[in-house]
Amino acid sequence: MADVALSSPRAAPSRAANVWTYVRGHVWFVIAAVVVAAYVFAAAFAPFVAPFAPTEQDMMSFMAPPAWGPHLLGTDSFGQDLLSRTIYGARYALLIGLGAVLIGAGGGLVVGLAAGLIGGRVEWALMRLVDSLLALPSLIMAIAFISILGQGVDKVVLAVGVALIGPFSRTVRGDVLQVKAQPFVEAARLMGVGTLAIVWRHIIPNVIFPLAVQATIRVSYAILVSSGLSFIGIGVTPPTPDWGLMIAEGRSFVSFAPWIAGVPGAALAVLLIALSVVGDGVREQFDPKLKKEG
């Protein structure tokens, strides 16, 4: 049969050649993935990677510029090593980013599924609630939550996470409505499959992948919002080596010691860009509809 013969497998190239072809085709994705991996590594092994403890003060050098020596990226106004603080800061950034996205995506999945599946008044009520959440920028929302919850890393995770439920709910609902109308859902119903099994086997798998893709992209957004909270002084409390906080501290000296704000700022910018590129790559990779054959 012609249509069968067409798909017979070609001679499989060697594994190394495969990897090389992949790297060549996805240069930016690979670079970004390496960068993200480096941040994760640095965060996980901060005590071993960082030359100093994050709050250790060097009484001999305040606001020292980046130079070859003990303080490669310089020190801040308290004589704390910027490289070490930035490395420890990656812990908070990644923790807050991942935690907030997990809360946002989890909550969004529940709300979106409920709205998309139940429909009617429930959907109307949920989506108007989401609309009102979306009417405020996430940062403002997070500020509101922080003012209720109080300060601290866990509070920031919760506040940013809740602020993200809105956008996640909206996409999940849209995907649910789209998947629900697919013939395979009707086919399952004709087969006699019950509603819960249809949701579990046919609808959730088809909304969870786009959700995961959106989550990887939103991690960077969550980090940005949490840094924003710290920057305006209501997120994480000093002397925690949080990037937003470090940028805020360095702000007063930016004209004559730009590295104090610049180093954590650059660390933040590079991580955000790398995460976005990885997010896009993940979408291409795991969406079978976007994936190219061969």
Add this chain to the structure above:
Amino acid sequence: MSMPSELFRLLDVEKAYDVGRKGGLFASGPRRRLAALDGVRLSLKAGESVAIVGESGSGKTTLLRVLLGLTSPSDGRALYREKDITLLQGEDRDRFCREVAMIYQDARGSLNPRMSILDLVAEPLDHHGLCKPSERRDRVAALLSRVGLPPEMMERYTSALSGGQVRRVAIARALASSPAVLVADEAVSGLDVSTQAQLLKLLRDLQREMGVSLLFITHDLGVAAYLCERIAVMYLGRIVETGLTKDVLSAPAHPYTRALLNAAPKFFEPIAEPLGGEIPSPIDLPPGCRFAGRCPEARDDCRASDPELVAGAPNREFACLHPLIGEPAFA
């Protein structure tokens, strides 16, 4: 066995939709009804193959939805093994789900893209508890080879398959629960002719070897002639002619059937003068025969009285006051 030989029976099935008043929100006219199906009588016996043909808008899809129990008729009864389809419960409903398998026009859309071919074909087996977990792979392999696909394909996803392969998977899945009836909606349209021919041959072989009934919805008379012993021609929510496919297509009684036949292109012949106009709106039909406005044979009485589907010849029914063969229905 006291089992009735008829699987499906439609008794004067009517499906009407309320489409509101003419002129929109503030109109005051009478409410209008759209009759998607209007007095459809049809039966499908075990092992029989019936083609339903008609233009788009003729009610084929509504008929299909009624047969599958997705919509209930607004009047008349739709029966499966002598029980109302939309009222089936418990054991009867399980049996209906197991015995009636659907092959969709959009084969790719009817298969969950996140499930492997193995899981897709095995889903009816799993759902109806038709095989032990240890036999699952073998059963799926057997089904795949039955439709001409290599068993290695099990691990793949539909996104990696060609259009013809996807249709074969859909057929394998439909066969999994050993159904009594295959309902196919344009199952071979939109494919290149060689693939179409392979699938048609496959369906015909399956129908003959497994004794499964086939209800094939199509707009292609050639496909209907190849696959089905009986044919029902639909026009505007009604069956206007039915009988053995070879009789109907060799000597159509209803002018609409003849027009359909003439509209199919033939080798080396100019296409006959096509039927004028389009299928009229099924809202607020004028009295008389619903085909009268487009019928080249229409006479005065056609515009006055609406012909019923009656036996006009052995094994043959048509709804026409002035049929092209035999005795007129109302002589």
